Amino acid sequence: MKHFVAxxxxxxxxxxxxxxxxxxxAPAAPAAKSAPAPGTKVPAGAKAAAGSKTxxxxxxxxxxxxxxxxxxxxxxxxKAEEAPPKIEGMEIARGAKxxxxxxxxxxxxxxxxxxxxxxPMAPDVVRATLRWSxxxxxxxxxxxxxPGDGKSLTVAKNVRxxxxxxxxxxxxVEGVEEPTESFVVDFTx
Numbered sequence: 001m002k003h004f005v006a007x008x009x010x011x012x013x014x015x016x017x018x019x020x021x022x023x024x025x026a027p028a029a030p031a032a033k034s035a036p037a038p039g040t041k042v043p044a045g046a047k048a049a050a051g052s053k054t055x056x057x058x059x060x061x062x063x064x065x066x067x068x069x070x071x072x073x074x075x076x077x078x079k080a081e082e083a084p085p086k087i088e089g090m091e092i093a094r095g096a097k098x099x100x101x102x103x104x105x106x107x108x109x110x111x112x113x114x115x116x117x118x119x120p121m122a123p124d125v126v127r128a129t130l131r132w133s134x135x136x137x138x139x140x141x142x143x144x145x146x147p148g149d150g151k152s153l154t155v156a157k158n159v160r161x162x163x164x165x166x167x168x169x170x171x172x173v174e175g176v177e178e179p180t181e182s183f184v185v186d187f188t189x
């Protein structure tokens with residue numbers, strides 16, 4: 001047994017370990033061809049052979065067909081990617097009757113009507129009342145909205161900012177004194 005001293009540590013190895021020849025390294029795998037350096041000229045035949053996995057001179061397999069999908073499939077995909085319709089202003093859900101869109105446009109309130117799929121529709125009420133307590137005066141404001149452009153109810157009175165208040169909305173049908181629907185919303189715009 002021989003003793004080796006490496007630094008401050010001593011190792012004892014049997015002579016049989018020291019006498020064994022070191023194994024030869026494994027043969028290296030064949031090197032993959034790399035792309036030529038930029039600016040070097042490569043013959044045209046070599047370019048085709050280097051970019052393909054087939055032997056030089058052999059025909060490459062035919063590319064897969066890239067036909068456009070059938071028209072019906074494309075239409076369904078386009079409809080699926082379409083964004084849902086946007087309701088103008090503050091969205092108020094009405095249950096089975098659809099939605100309302102409440103906004104201040106040009107200083108005036110505008111109450112728009114939408115069906116369940118959020119498509120514009122004609123109002124199913126003849127008037128709506130809006131009541132709120134503004135910050136610029138001690139008492140409440142009260143507006144009556146009437147028919148507008150056929151898809152909304154509007155009022156010609158200007159609404160002064162700031163547009164941040166609790167708003168009481170009541171909607172009426174023709175010939176009925178009591179409101180058919182009422183909402184209380186925290187209006188901001």
